[in-house]
Amino acid sequence: xxxxxxxxxxxxxxxxxxxxxxxxxxxxxxxxxxxxxxxxxxxxxxxxxxxxxxxxxxxxxxxxxxxxxxxxxxxxxxxxxxxxxxxxxxxxxxxxxxxxxxxxxxxxxxxxxxxxxxxxxxxxxxxxxxxxxxxxxxxxxxxxxxxxxxxxxxxxxxxxxxxxxxxxxxxxxxxxxxxxxxxxxxxxxxxxxxxxxxxxxxxxxxxxxxxxxxxxxxxxxxxxxxxxxxxxxxxxxxxxxxxxxxxxxxxxxxxxxxxxx
Amino acid sequence: xxxxxxxxxxxxxxxxxxxxxxxxxxxxxxxxxxxxxxxxxxxxxxxxxxxxxxxxxxxxxxxxxxxxxxxxxxxxxxxxxxxxxxxxxxxxxxxxxxxxxxxxxxxxxxxxxxxxxxxxxxxxxxxxxxxxxxxxxxxxxxxxxxxxxxxxxxxxxxxxxxxxxxxxxxxxxxxxxxxxxxxxxxxxxxxxx
Numbered sequence: 001x002x003x004x005x006x007x008x009x010x011x012x013x014x015x016x017x018x019x020x021x022x023x024x025x026x027x028x029x030x031x032x033x034x035x036x037x038x039x040x041x042x043x044x045x046x047x048x049x050x051x052x053x054x055x056x057x058x059x060x061x062x063x064x065x066x067x068x069x070x071x072x073x074x075x076x077x078x079x080x081x082x083x084x085x086x087x088x089x090x091x092x093x094x095x096x097x098x099x100x101x102x103x104x105x106x107x108x109x110x111x112x113x114x115x116x117x118x119x120x121x122x123x124x125x126x127x128x129x130x131x132x133x134x135x136x137x138x139x140x141x142x143x144x145x146x147x148x149x150x151x152x153x154x155x156x157x158x159x160x161x162x163x164x165x166x167x168x169x170x171x172x173x174x175x176x177x178x179x180x181x182x183x184x185x186x187x188x189x190x191x192x193x194x195x196x197x198x199x200x201x202x203x204x205x206x207x208x209x210x211x212x213x214x215x216x217x218x219x220x221x222x223x224x225x226x227x228x229x230x231x232x233x234x235x236x237x238x239x240x241x242x243x244x245x246x247x248x249x250x251x252x253x254x255x256x257x258x259x260x261x
Numbered sequence: 262x263x264x265x266x267x268x269x270x271x272x273x274x275x276x277x278x279x280x281x282x283x284x285x286x287x288x289x290x291x292x293x294x295x296x297x298x299x300x301x302x303x304x305x306x307x308x309x310x311x312x313x314x315x316x317x318x319x320x321x322x323x324x325x326x327x328x329x330x331x332x333x334x335x336x337x338x339x340x341x342x343x344x345x346x347x348x349x350x351x352x353x354x355x356x357x358x359x360x361x362x363x364x365x366x367x368x369x370x371x372x373x374x375x376x377x378x379x380x381x382x383x384x385x386x387x388x389x390x391x392x393x394x395x396x397x398x399x400x401x402x403x404x405x406x407x408x409x410x411x412x413x414x415x416x417x418x419x420x421x422x423x424x425x426x427x428x429x430x431x432x433x434x435x436x437x438x439x440x441x442x443x444x445x446x447x448x449x450x451x452x453x454x
Contacts, residue, residue: 012412012430016405047438051406053380054387056294057303065293066285069311073281073318 004030004037011041015048148201152210153256155194159217160252162187162224167240167249181227188224195221213251220248266330273321281321285314288331291408292338298403299342301392309345313338328417335408336418339400346396390440398433401426 007030013019014027031038059065162184195218202211220242227235243249269287272280292313297306316337324333391399400419404410410418416426 012427012434043438044434047434047441048406050383050441051387051391051437053383054391054407055384056297058290058293059303059307062289065289065307065311066282069285069314070282072311072315073278076315076319 004034007031007034007037008040011044014041015045148198151194152198152202152214155191155198155214156217156252156255158187159191159221160249162191163220163243163249166224166236167243169236181224181232185225185227188221191221192218192225210255213248213255216246216248216251267326270321270324270326270330273318281318284317284330288334289314291331292334295335295338295403295408296342298391298407299339299396299400305345309338309341312341316341329414331408332410332414332418335404335410339418343396386441390437393440394433394436398429398436401429402433402437405430 007027010019010023010027014024019027031041165184195214198214199211199218202214220239223235223239223242227239266284269280269284273284289310293306293310296309296313297303300306300309313334317334324330391403394402397419401415404415404418405412412423412426412430416423419426421429
């Protein structure tokens with residue numbers, strides 16, 4: 001004998017007129033006997049009747065809609081080739097008096113040479129990417145997400161190394177020669193620069209935790225740069241305490257784990 | 262595939278643009294309405310429905326005719342809506358199964374008995390109710406109830422099983438029931454609980 005669940009399975013088919021004669025008879029008999037099923041079925045039917053009253057707004061003018069669509073289709077058929085524009089510009093340029101062209105070319109070459117000399121011989125800040133490329137905060141650089149992830153991973157790794165060095169250092173070693181913090185301070189300055197860059201580039205909503213971690217690390221790095229160059233035990237103790245309280249190393253490890261997974 | 266549709270597709274593939282225009286006229290309203298149901302606003306509906314036809318135009322030559330043209334267009338429309346939703350992360354507030362919305366039109370309706378306003382208020386409320394149904398349930402519901410597709414066709418379009426489609430449709434109707442629960446018999450409308 002069929003139970004209520006079996007008949008509930010037929011609700012949709014019945015509402016949309018898809019039951020055969022035999023099924024309809026059996027279904028209706030059940031509704032006559034089962035008040036609960038009858039009520040539920042009736043409510044669903046009423047809901048669908050109300051939904052039948054739905055009216056959709058439409059474009060005020062379908063022919064206008066189609067003409068806009070035709071424009072879009074024409075773009076697809078014959079894409080606008082940028083080369084056409086460049087051909088025109090080149091033609092315009094070549095039709096200029098030769099002197100103007102030569103002058104422009106000379107100035108451009110000089111600018112390029114000056115730029116190359118500047119890059120090769122002037123003392124510019126340490127390269128962020130470590131491969132001869134430099135951060136140019138004035139340039140609108142779009143970085144691919146994967147590259148940003150790599151940069152972030154490297155930043156976290158370098159930060160972790162610096163922090164582990166400080167956290168694991170045995171403070172009872174009082175020989176000042178063993179505690180030269182100038183290297184850590186130098187790296188911390190670089191890491192602060194990187195943090196500024198990363199915070200600017202990380203704009204996704206799902207990177208909020210990572211951004212918060214970068215901000216915390218930036219604060220710690222600032223504290224490291226404030227340490228005295230040698231034998232600043234009190235400063236190191238403060239930084240250790242900060243790292244422990246904020247569970248910085250744990251957060252870095254959790255981020256690494258999430259990357260692996 | 263319907264014979265007329267088949268002929269239209271053949272003509273388009275043969276380079277006859279006017280044939281594609283016929284196809285657009287045949288389906289523009291359905292695709293527009295589906296896009297409106299899935300996005301909730303006219304501007305997006307118009308944009309998405311046009312994108313659907315552009316995509317269809319670009320890929321018509323690879324259309325093998327194994328399904329109806331309408332099903333194929335619906336699939337493109339659903340996928341386009343989902344892609345755009347993901348891309349722009351539009352935060353549409355969708356209530357959970359057990360939450361019921363706090364609907365301002367309910368009170369307005371109770372104090373405004375004029376028939377013309379009633380009809381308008383019902384339509385507004387129906388429109389609001391459908392937008393509160395979670396997207397997957399809503400998609401199945403509109404394809405079944407307004408476009409008349411079978412659960413089999415819907416399952417194929419959404420790449421889900423028939424039983425999943427059935428479950429989604431059932432939940433959609435129940436959810437709509439909750440959203441529309443204030444209609445009472447003494448107002449000359451449908452049954453209440």
